[in-house]
Amino acid sequence: MESGWSWEHNTLVKELTKGMELAKQLKLHLNPTSSIETKELLLHKILSSYEKALLILNWGGSVSQPQHIGATTNFAESPISVNGSPRTEDMSISLKDHLDNKDMSKKRKLLPRWTDQVQASSETGLEGPKDDGYSWRKYGQKDILAAKYPRSYYRCTYRNIQGCLATKQVQRSDDDPSIFEVTYRGRHTCIQVNHANSQASTQEKPNPKQNNIQNTNYANQQPTDNLMQLKAGLRVSTENLNVNEMAPFTFPSMQSSENQVFLPTTPDNSFSGNFQQEFVSPATSDSHYYSVSPYQINSFGGFYTLQNSESDVAEIVSATTSGTNSPILDLDFTLDHVELDPNFPFDTPGFFA
């Protein structure tokens, strides 16, 4: 999916850029007057940022365990953290879950899941969150215990036609009603046809009964639109990362000896084969901002947060390092061999095309 690609590309760029900025900050603090705490904090942020970028580059499958929505955990607590040592129990669990993924009865549990926090869309005059680029059809609503507002359930419009299993849940935040927590599940396997036309038509005539979501598509959304969303300061959290779709893409300014980064896949494609089809970024590029630290200013000046549960990272790492499938997370490889041109215009439109 093009939008998923774009989103992952931009996420990667943001992480790398942020890491670079933080490194510059750290450099400024490399004097005796700066506190150790400050240095350590910056160092941690840098490492976290690059870890996330590496995950994006390297991860070859999705994660599958149910996640703790809203459980804010930064990478300092994560099993991969700096020393990159996943817990063996998590490794086995993750692998087992991946293998069990055939079982349709467990699909709810196994589908990858991640959450965005999206500002209500003021541009369209609707109360719902901004559109994420896919066509959704509401199939349920439920009052959730200890939640002020009901949760709405959506699935891909093309579920029946194309067998797309992607779903999402939308729930208004209790703390800030202008924020919608959008939890995505599964990957879009559909082809969103006529998205441009449908976007125009649906935006012109929004359904008044549709209180949250517009059925629009931004698959061809231009970077300027994404930038607008970015400026809007979307707050995003992620439950799972799947960056497998990054695999074929070359990052010209990150140079290995071959002048490109090799993005490995699993040797037998078992993970990517099974799970890549299950997961895709649901949104356009800049509607998701992943960060490792939960409180940071990104390089574009936007505020965003990231929530990343410990188990998420454990699964990501475990699935990529466990057993015979050890495609990636060669952290030394990437950090040692990747060179960033600090002046490279990552955000040049069409750079990733």
Place this chain on the structure above:
DNA sequence: GAGATTTGACCTCC
């Protein structure tokens, strides 16, 4: 009439 939403019932998981 087709497609989307609503909502009560049922299913799954913890």
Place this chain on the structure above:
DNA sequence: GGAGGTCAAATCTC
């Protein structure tokens, strides 16, 4: 057993 997630018939909108 309870909460969350999904189904499907009824209803609504165009």
